[in-house]
Amino acid sequence: MSYGSMGKKLALLPLLILLLGGALLAADTGRPNVLLITLDTTRADYLSSYGFQLPTTPHLDALAERGVRFSDATSQIPLTGPSHATILTGLYPHQHGAIRNGVPLLEGIPTLAERLSAQGYRTAAFVSGWTLRRNLSGLARGFDIYDDRMEDRYHLVNSQRFAHQVTPPALEWLRNNARRPFFLWVHYFDPHSPYKKRDKSHAILERASPSVMAALPQRNRNYASEIHYTDQWIGKLLQALNELDLESETIVVVTADHGESLGEHGYVGHGRHVYQEILRVPLILSWPGQLPQGKTVDVPVGLVDVAPTLMQLMDLPTLGEGMNLVPTFGEGELPKLYTMRRIFFETYPGARKKFWKIFSPPMNFIPSLAGFREGPLKFVYNTREKQSQVYDIASDPGEVRDLMADYPIYQSSGMQLVGWIEDSSVASGESTANSTDREKLRSLGYVD
Template identity: 30%
Template structure:
């Protein structure tokens, strides 16, 4: 049997918005059920906490520095092999719906065919956060024709996806369904939930980092939670349509997000930092091969997800992909992969972070411009957190005299992981003694 493959992709969703990660508001019953009955990737991390690089990695299975898409505003190179190319080569119909963010940044209308990543069916906006609003959604089809979709933006996209699923076809499909929710509305820097939803969270529970730190959390968290709830309802509708159409047993479903959201507690915006609030995302798999009900507890990078989808469809994983399929882990086979992940950080800095089960270590390139410079030859310590003792990353130990040995080990491991990612092995050094705070 050749399975269908569906990616349900949200934008800027924190991992702890979900019930399986401890959120008490019941925002995500459909995701929680998918995680419990399928495979919950408990410790899932983006490889780059900003939109375009993360999306490029999910399309190609390659590091942002390898494709050149190391920051926003750099289109995916024409001819770069994507999942669409891989699935189309073996007869799949490929379709993309929603936010793309891998074409030229000045594209407000249709994306040129050569910048569509090889997808056959197409209903998108390149920069949906700038070209739509909560109840105003215009997407462009493969002919370049605009479609004004009614209703709340997430519902409009869901309606289009369900209509696509209902179409008669004689070959399997690969559908990448890319929501904007719960990303902020850039034009006014707010989080527009559906009418009546933000009011449900007027006295919200807050994760530890947001409760402890300044930022704009209390202004925006109610709307953010309302957006998360609605997009989870959309997941329920999509999976319900698969059930109704008799496709559930034949369809691999991946749910994940491009990055998280720290509500201006770590820098002047919402992501682009080493903290779990920026890099840790909800991820689950369901469908053929993933009905185990057993979580994956090792650390997983976004780069592991494209090879997992190909493997689940019985397709070979190209050697040039930088991640590794999770299917052997799902089947309970011995796991030789390292239990840590590397994160590249751009725009706000030229930074690199290493996440292990216990430690978060990050280093930055002094004086480097994160907008023009993809990588550096030298990095210095910036952050160290003991996640066992400080899961909300409130106490930076990078200057702690008692952690010098730990820092030395993590510097060495970070340099190794950077080299494994195809960059020149850098010099990673202690920060100057006069650095404070």
């Protein structure tokens, strides 16, 4: 080899190091892979591992037995795009700017995908609901692949894809990237309305307990069958980790963006209310050999805590404003910092039809409802009516008895909460939804 050709190759060495540096860093540190699975519109109490009377989630139940199950996890906002932005940033909605479906995450807000990509991780997301399309959510940043193809229609105008469509491409990507540190996010939209009856899953649940199924309204039976159907496809993802010998090298996180009211409080849906059936979500973490097995954590936590916890487990600088939940994995008594912390939540009115904008002032960025959990207590403030409510979730999980009169300490909490939101809000972006997007959002009930 001539000195000239050797010199040319040496000149390329810095570029090669720059390109490979991140990947080598991730490999050298032995940091784990991350598989994030999110279920849309899935309330915790419809998972069998969370007490549901039907075996809706055998694969997630098995995952919980191999890891840590949080029994009292709260969504920070019952809207798909904003809630996933909270999961991926560790910030409250008013802090990351995505306060409605169709309003994307603000530029400059760091995400989990961006942080892990900078560490040399391969990153991919496979999403299945229209509200998570890249132009509407702003969540594609940091992902090498952001697969948001929508292949089916219902309600004439709304698009999604089902679990049997989103899982195969995710599995293919996983198998092709199994030998490099990866962050894979797979989103399942299936439990969302219109609650399609999954005949095979419906029959399995009916055989398991005919009396329980018979006692449920048809809407609830269909909803349960959707969750069972989704669990079957999640099982294929988890099985692939086992077949690829990746279980001990991979942190698996399973959660939901929010729950769903199925008629409780005279309401079907989510987004407009903050009752427990809408805010309480499953949260399961598993990492064999590193996290406890079969542990249940009962202290209240939030989806805002997911990103900071993952960063701590990977020994990386924290992300967002949530809490690192690693101390809750132990057996000792937790400090009040964890047991009596305030976990905030908020929701906002939907985007208005253009006609009504003529007759009403521009919407500000104050939530229609906001509140917090503090131990067993739940405080809710209606900003329009300036009314406060307090519930004891431990003794009154159905939120029937308003205890505000018994807790004068919370008398000024509503205005204080609004003040905090105003002071810490970022300038929310405008909706990026075009006319097609608006029709699809309207079909989901996200446009007034």
